[in-house]
Amino acid sequence: MWKWIKARYSTLTIHGLRSTFRDWCGDVEGADIELAELALHHAIGNRVTRAYRRGKALERRRVLMERWAAFCEAPYQPNVIQLSSAEVA
Numbered sequence: 001m002w003k004w005i006k007a008r009y010s011t012l013t014i015h016g017l018r019s020t021f022r023d024w025c026g027d028v029e030g031a032d033i034e035l036a037e038l039a040l041h042h043a044i045g046n047r048v049t050r051a052y053r054r055g056k057a058l059e060r061r062r063v064l065m066e067r068w069a070a071f072c073e074a075p076y077q078p079n080v081i082q083l084s085s086a087e088v089a
Contacts, residue, residue: 021068031064039064 018040025036039061 024068024071025064028067031067035060035064 022036022040025031025039035057038057
């Protein structure tokens with residue numbers, strides 16, 4: 001899959017895609033820090049915390065990834081605010 005993406009969008013990087021996902025998680029409701037980090041397969045907390053946190057939140061991650069897929073597939077809508085010449089001066 002990555003080869004197909006790289007061939008089509010040569011400027012993309014895995015880090016950039018993961019970073020974009022993490023930024024998006026920070027902007028949407030229901031994507032708390034822990035869930036975002038689990039989705040990225042990052043270690044959360046110290047050794048003791050990880051020893052007691054054995055769940056993977058699979059259902060919550062599935063819902064999050066479906067929302068991410070819908071976001072990625074949606075047409076791009078720039079968030080641009082037009083300023084009048086009086087506001088620029």
